[in-house]
Amino acid sequence: MSCCSSKKSTCHYDSSPTRPADELPLETGVNATTASDSTEPETVMLQWTVRGMDCPGCAGKIEKAVSNVKGTLEAKVAFATERLLIKAVTDPAVEKNIKRVVKDAGFTLLETSVSGQKESSPDSFWQCYRSIIIFALLVTAAAIASKFWPDFDRLLFSGATLWGLAPVVQKAWRLARNGSPFSIETLMAIAAMGALFLGETAEAAMVLLLFMLGEHLEAFAAGKARQGVQKLMALTPDKAIKINQDGSRLEVLAATLIPSDLIEVRPGERLPVDGGLVTPSASFDQSALTGESVPVEHETGGKVLAGSLVVDKVVQLKVLSEPGDSAVDRIIRLIEEAEASKAPIERFIDRFSRWYTPAMIGLAILIAVLPPLLMGLSWNEWIYKSLALLLIGCPCALVISTPAAVTSALATASRTGALVKGGAALEQLGKVKTIAFDKTGTLTQGKPQVRHTKVFNERYDASGLLALAAAVETGSTHPLAKAICEEASGRGIPIPEADNIEVLAGLGVQGRVDEQCIQIGSPRHLEDSIKAQPGAQAALVNLEQEGNTMAVVTVNGSLLGFIALRDSLRDDAAKAIQALKGIGISSVMLTGDSPVAAAAIARELDMDYRAGLMPEDKSTAVVDLSRQGAVAMVGDGINDAPALKRADIGIAMGEGTDVALETADCALTHNRIVELADLIKLSRATLANIRQNVTLAIGLKAIFLVTSILGITGLWMAILADTGATALVTANALRLLRHKS
Known part of the structure; x- marks a missing residue:
């Protein structure tokens, strides 16, 4: 191939630079x-x-x-x-x-305030609980008064019920007008008014009181489930200290900061935006974002995420994120997107609940009318039973059974640095049988170094080999290319100018240096040049057996030499593979490396591998693996995006490319693959929790459906079947907030 193209481009191998995650389809700007x-x-x-x-x-x-x-x-x-x-x-x-x-x-x-933070709520204890406190006092007063004036007990309980029923009826009417005719408020209003009509005034009052208590229990549970997200939203301060060009400092709203602004943050304060560190080295506590308890040391130029806590000294940073697009903002948007992506079981329950309540209302009408008409039975008795069925017909416990568990699980996952994009992805995680891993930047640190050089042209030495390779690779963002350039620079080797640089998609790069065509690529791409050089094939095999990734360099089509590079394994890679094996999940490494080099790394990690893969080959490999069961793919680069999409669930490393993060169903913001096993165990626990919740919700209703028709239980137990089931289901779901793997 000739070096005639004028494209100034970059390389190629397995990985890519990082960019922020996806945004909501609906913009979130204020007005x-x-x-x-x-x-x-x-x-x-x-x-x-x-x-x-x-x-x-x-x-x-x-x-x-x-x-x-x-x-x-x-x-x-x-x-x-x-x-x-x-x-x-x-x-x-x-x-x-x-x-x-x-x-x-x-x-x-x-x-919402200008800074994007929520204004403080005017709620107080009295405002929140005023209605139920007053109603409880009225019911208690009616109960006490009825002991002294028994002839007025119905009047007293009726008055209390009507007072408590008024806002319920009003809300039911408004919801019906706005498209929700079968709300719990509607069913509750009909049941309470029916009980009053039948003269069961004390029962009507108590049923209404239990309903109001259940509503507050739900609100309490919802608040607990949202605590993790609320803490996340509170991580970034709404004000910042901006350093002007003249060196003066001014307190401004964080929402007004734009990229390239210079800010100052003191020890004990959090970053309001993503920033590039200007101060020479500083420590930051990123535990709230990544779950990593040990402070992280950043050097000048390093990217520090919004919400990170400054540990040791006053620091200056250059703003990197656009307003509303910091790391915290992106995480919050991912959580909101996750909420919109329902698990299959949740979608089924939603469909089921749409006909369940109308069906129960229809059954209640039949129960109220048919026995008296056809069998001459008591109207009061069967109307009473139908009212109990109305309360049983409320699907609250069933509807909340899945989202309560999913919300709790997503909050737990995000607290440990894993962002799962919805209930569907969370459910799928628990079904995974095989996990396919990209190598560079996923199993390895993504920072390879030159370990050996081998020269086959007597006109050049190791320095000459590195100089020509670095000339063609200069400007590339690929880890292997950067490693070659850094090695040449570290040795003080002068790097000549190259022109007509051209990327050979997925294979290598070429360019012209001093009128010579220089090509750098994988051994499979330059196989003919290797075979033409005596002893080259044996040298290649020896270097690859040590686990090195090989860059082959040619001059005008003739082999110049090999540059052997090796990337260090992540500290947690071996532990992660063993943890997955412990829960019955097999692991496979998918890499573009040669089979010999891949085998060396696979042996070290005790996992299977598939080598010599192009990006499209990774997708094919994922499809092949899926024949044995659900497959998850873990990767971080543009090359991994097709495989991430093709897998049953794609998992992107948090420092991966924008494309990988957009394509994936889950992102590991902490970049610790060791917690994959814990995430899958959380998913399995969530699925078990959902099954328990559905069983509780349907089981209790089925029991009280039968007992109500038989006349064994009445309105009190019917409302307990609803509020009690809702409370049990919610409490069970909240256990996932304390899930320990």
């Missing part, structure tokens, strides 16, 4: 107007914080209500972060109507 063409209405992005959501079902109610507002183009409610994100036409009336329908649905909207 940020977007440009539109002449054929479309002008749009605006709106954002609020929503208070009062007790479960993911509440988020669905809000989305449905807001989507029905004329002028709303897109609506997304993130339960975990309590954010309402809306794309709507630019019209003050639309914003007003959105606020109205959310309020009508029984939720509170808080404006």
Whole structure:
């Protein structure tokens, strides 16, 4: 191949530079107007914080209500972060109507401040629990008074019930108007009013009290599940010290910082944005982001993530991230995206609940009407039984059974530095039978070094070999290319100019130096040149058997020499493979290295391998492995993206490329593969937890369905079947927050 191209390009082998993770499809800027063409209405992005959501079902109610507002183009409610994100036409009336329908649905909207942080909530203990406290006092007073004035007990309990029922009926009506006619509030209102009609006033009051108590228990559980995300959102301060060009310091809003601004952070303070360290070396506590308890030492120029805590001294950093796009912002967006990606079992339960409640309402009507009409039985008795069925017909415990477990598991995973993009990915993790690993940057540190050189042309020595190789590789971001350039520079070797540099996709690079065509590539690409040189093949095999990756250098088509490079294994690589083997998961290394070099590393890690693979070959290998069961692929480079996509679940290293992170279903922000086994065990525990929750929810309802029809249990037990099941399911799901592998 001739060196005639004028492309100044770079190399090729297995890995790529890093970039930030993906963004939400819906922009999150505060009231940020977007440009539109002449054929479309002008749009605006709106954002609020929503208070009062007790479960993911509440988020669905809000989305449905807001989507029905004329002028709303897109609506997304993130339960975990309590954010309402809306794309709507630019019209003050639309914003007003959105606020109205959310309020009508029984939720509170808080404006988002300029810095992007949530304004403090005006809630107090009295405001949160006022209704249930007053109602409990009224019911207690009615119960006590009925002992002294028994003739007025029905009047007293009826008064208390009507007082407590008023907001429930109001909310049920508003939800029905906004597209949720079969809400728990609707069923509760019908049951309580039916009990009053039948004269069961004390029972109506107690059922309503139990319902209100269950609502507060759900709110408490939801708060516990969201604590991890809330702590993450609070990591970045909303203000920063900016250093002006004249050296003066000014406190500014973190949201106003842009790339290239210079900021100063004191010991004990956290970084408001991602920054490049200007100060010569400093230690940062990154445990809140990565789970790594030991402070990390960064050198000048090193990238430090937002939310990191400065440990030892005042530091100066150059801002790297755009407003709203720091590491913390990206993690939060990934969590919100994860919430939108439901597990298959969760999607099934959602579909099931859509017909379950209407079916139970229909059954309740039949129970109330048919026995009295066809068999002449008591109307009061069978209406009472039908009211109990209405309460059993509420699907709350069933609907929350999966998202409560998934939310808790995702929070636990994120706390240890693993971001799983949704319930579907979390469920799939637990089914994995084989994990395929890329080598460079995944099993190894991604920082290879030149270990040996072998020259076959008597006109050159080792320095001449490195000089020509470095000339062609200068400017490349590939780890092997950088290692060759660093070795030449470290030896003080002058590097000549090269031109007409051209990348040979997946194979190597070539260029011209002093009118000579220099090619650098893999042994398989330059096999003919190796065979033409006596003794070269034997030397190649010897170097590869030591686990080296070989760069072959030719001059005008003739073999010049070998550069043997080796990357150090990650400290946790061997431990990770053994931990996976301990839970019944096999591991396979997929690499572009020669079979001999790959075999040396595979022996050291005690794992299987497939070598000499091009990027497309990795995808094929993943498909082959999937015939034996679900396959996960772990990688960090652009070369890995096709395989990550083809695998049942793709896992990207947190310092990997943007493409890898976008393609993957999971990201390891801490870059510790040793915790893969723990993540899979968490997934398996989550699946078991979901099965337990579904069994609890359906089992209790089935039991009380039968006992209610037989007349063994009444309204009290029916509401306990709902609130009790919801409390049990939620408590069971919260155990995942304390999951220990």
